[in-house]
Amino acid sequence: MTKFNNFADLAAQLANDRIARSDETHEQSYDGAFIEHSEIAKLSVFEEPIATEMPDPDMARAAVELAVGTIFDVFRDTRMEEFAQQIVWGFVNSFHMTARLAEGREDDAAKKLGELARNYDPSEIHAVEMEETQLLCQTLQGCREAIEAMRDHASEVYRVETGKPFTATRGSQVSRSSVTASQIQARDFLAARNRQRNEEHAPTGPMVVVSGGQVWHDHEMLWDILDDIKARIPEMVLATTGMRKGVDAIATAWAQARKVKAISFIPNRAHGNRAPFLRNENLVKLRPVEAIVCEGSGIQSNLAQRLRQAGVPLHIRRIASQRAPQGANRA
Known part of the structure; x- marks a missing residue:
């Protein structure tokens, strides 16, 4: 004892x-x-x-x-x-x-x-x-x-x-007994939506898309934009393009801190080189209400073009527009 x-x-x-x-x-x-x-x-x-x-x-x-x-x-x-x-x-x-x-x-x-x-x-x-x-x-x-x-x-x-979010390698990270943020894999989200399943795997709410390169250090810039969006759209659901570094990781960390449900849309590699572009197409079909696209590769350029054509309000940020790296992570 x-x-x-x-x-x-x-x-x-x-x-x-x-x-x-x-x-x-x-x-x-x-x-x-x-x-x-x-x-x-x-x-x-x-x-x-x-x-x-x-x-x-x-x-x-x-x-x-x-x-x-x-x-x-x-x-x-x-x-x-x-x-x-x-x-x-x-x-x-x-x-x-x-x-x-x-x-x-x-x-x-x-x-x-x-x-x-x-x-x-x-x-x-x-x-x-x-x-x-x-x-x-x-x-x-x-x-x-x-x-x-x-x-x-x-x-x-x-x-x-x-200063980084915990992101599981397999499966969605949801909790039916708590009000913390959830990280949901796109496969679970789409399957739940098609079967009209529960809110944990198919959250309802205005979708906000975030995508960008894997080399990105300005946490403050992204958090400020996301905070502004959440102030205007309190019930927002965050959709990222599923990268574990850079812009997507920063956005996911923000979602965890702000208790916002996040869905990771990782490309289906079965489609080969077309996978990221098909993923972009599916993101636009979800009719997001707002989007943030940070400079990365041709994949981000394609997503920005599709979102603009769909009339989605868009925040574009260039690598050169970042502020100098900070020594401490934002908590």
Whole structure:
């Protein structure tokens, strides 16, 4: 028990040092995610229901602060500092991948529950199976929401420390239990829209497109333009062309900081050299209400031309119009 108390005291002390720079959204997401759907839990169709509680949300929040913050602190101002970002990215990504696995199991349980509900059977065996499948679905939902809350918190600490957004390599980054920003892959967005699925994967709202080269340093310029657009269009949804560096990464970091849903439209490489231009065409078909295009390659020039032809209000920024690089990242 002494070990538990020492960890709690240490976690609380470190958390208090860092919580000041986090907004209240994370507390709300933890409180909303770490709830008891039932006094009984079930995580496998082969096991009996058990009476276990969810982790304490305050301790979970402190543990994320402790784990992520300590890695940055230990490596800071040492020759290994550059590796901290890679290690923490992997840590945050492990939450993301685990949440996706839990979501897959949850979807399977929900599918089975739907089949059981459609195939009515008055027998006691059928009733028990339905009850246990529903409990399994609820338990997995609660676990997924808790893991997503921790992932979102860890990714925010990562963004504050590095000035860069955490972007998962696979799948959309959405949280049904929180109000944090979501990063949605274009494939999930289009599929959800076609099937008229949920708001998490097919957000509704005025679309604002951002695209630019991968070599871009003027964060202030882009953040100022995006802040101005959001002030005029509070319900905007950000669409980027999916690059992990430069203009797209800066815009995605802004979306995370401002809690704006972002959709990454990565070219489908199956189309070969035509892929980026087909992607540009599809972006214009979404009828964006405004766009920012920064100088990059012929792909950005093509997008700007298509947007202008479609009558979309356009902000064009040249590489030469950037201000001198700043020493510190904008938080």
